[in-house]
Amino acid sequence: MSTPERAVERLLYRYADAIDAGDLTALGALFAHGRIAQQTPDGPLTLAEGSAAVEAFYRSLVILYDDGTPRTRHVTTNVVIDVDEAAGTATGAATYTVLQATEGLALQPIIVGRYRDSFRRVEGEWWFDTRAMSVDLTGDLSRHLRS
Structure with a gap:
């Protein structure tokens, strides 16, 4: 039987798998009860x-190649999850590193940053509430993002 912490952790990995597969519909579905935000000094700023x-936000931003993927691998590390079982909520923090290789770009890290997440349980299932992202280091993002 899965613990609440493992169920929440799986959301982190489902997000990474969906974006790397170019399955932006599945990625969007993870936020049926939530939002994507940019972390600012004043708190999360909602992007979608x-x-x-x-889904529309990611379609406007991420470059997909002929194979339907962004030719990336999102690696999620340093995961910390705290669950309040009684309240049906959780918070989490993680580091992400995105690697990319394209025809014109040798395999390399292109961005490193942090996720600050909140989650909630809806009808017994865990969902993203807010995924607030911040960027620590960037490389060549020209083949990954449109802007």
Whole structure:
């Protein structure tokens, strides 16, 4: 039987798998009850909320190649998850590193940053509430992001 911490952790990896597969519909579905945000000094700034809006946000931003993928691998490390079982909520923090290789770009890290997440349980299932992202280091993002 899965613990709440493992169920929440799986969301982190489902996010990485969906974006690396270019399955932006599946990625958006992870936010049926949540939002994507940019971490600012004043707190999270919402970029998109709900499945359709999150999917559209990523479609406007991420470059997909002929194989339907962004030719990336999102590596999620330093995962810390705290669950309040009684409240049906959780918080999490993790580091991400994105590697990319394209025809014109040798395999290399292109961005490193942090996720600050909150989660909530809806009808017994864990969902993203807020994924707030911040960037620590960047490389060549020109083959990954449109802007």
